[in-house]
Amino acid sequence: MEKIIIAIDGYSSTGKSTVARQLANYLNYIYVDSGAMYRAVALFALQNNFLSKDHFDKDLLLSSLPAIKIEFKKENTMDHANIYLNGKNVEKEIRTMYVSDFVSPIATVSEVRKKLVSIQHQMGIKKGIVMDGRDIGTVVFPDAELKIFMTANTHVRTLRRYNELIEKGQKVSYDEIFKNVQKRDLMDTTRVDSPLLKANDAIEVDNSETNREDQFHIILQLAKDRIAKRI
Numbered sequence: 001m002e003k004i005i006i007a008i009d010g011y012s013s014t015g016k017s018t019v020a021r022q023l024a025n026y027l028n029y030i031y032v033d034s035g036a037m038y039r040a041v042a043l044f045a046l047q048n049n050f051l052s053k054d055h056f057d058k059d060l061l062l063s064s065l066p067a068i069k070i071e072f073k074k075e076n077t078m079d080h081a082n083i084y085l086n087g088k089n090v091e092k093e094i095r096t097m098y099v100s101d102f103v104s105p106i107a108t109v110s111e112v113r114k115k116l117v118s119i120q121h122q123m124g125i126k127k128g129i130v131m132d133g134r135d136i137g138t139v140v141f142p143d144a145e146l147k148i149f150m151t152a153n154t155h156v157r158t159l160r161r162y163n164e165l166i167e168k169g170q171k172v173s174y175d176e177i178f179k180n181v182q183k184r185d186l187m188d189t190t191r192v193d194s195p196l197l198k199a200n201d202a203i204e205v206d207n208s209e210t211n212r213e214d215q216f217h218i219i220l221q222l223a224k225d226r227i228a229k230r231i
């Protein structure tokens with residue numbers, strides 16, 4: 001059967017990654033979490049002290065860009081591919097609040113975006129891919145056969161992220177996550193290069209009141225219809 005490209009964009013903590021991963025597993029497609037790539041660059045900048053609370057040395061980051069190697073690898077013990085930064089598995093580290101607080105400024109840097117978009121293009125060359133992010137349907141794959149734009153209200157998203165981090169044993173407060181979600185929404189939608197916006201041909205899915213299962217079935221049906229060219 002013909003393979004397509006599925007682009008899933010939307011605000012942070014709308015469950016993009018969950019549904020993208022479910023879809024990829026079901027369709028036997030590759031799943032790529034593009035946000036993980038921006039998080040890995042932010043982690044690199046933090047580890048090398050290019051970035052801190054009141055300082056961001058963009059020039060140093062730019063001169064180090066060629067030395068940043070980002071890969072996704074899946075080993076038998078993993079249920080999904082993990083992200084590697086210069087050979088080290090950083091899947092867990094990139095999900096901490098520490099990285100979440102610093103990733104948006106990194107995502108505004110055009111040179112960083114250019115490098116990551118080029119890796120993302122390579123991964124989509126053979127199609128059969130589900131990629132989630134902010135600019136996948138608008139910039140990375142403007143010709144994707146199926147584009148989904150996910151939204152949900154801010155309190156629902158905060159609660160989801162809060163429960164997820166508490167489950168992972170991280171010490172976080174609801175208020176701190178609420179502020180982080182609001183701050184990232186603002187930065188993601190107002191940045192000059194590739195801001196988060198719904199592509200004209202994207203289908204909007206608001207999941208404030210839909211559970212994971214129902215949402216998966218709604219989007220899977222859209223994918224099946226698009227693959228069979230019914231829509």
Ligand code: DC
Binds near residue numbers: 038039133134188
């Ligand atoms: O999806 P996420 O929350 O893990 O993404 C982390 C950050 O990376 C997010 O604040 C915006 C940025 N991002 C981006 O600018 N473009 C993408 N395609 C994916 C993520």
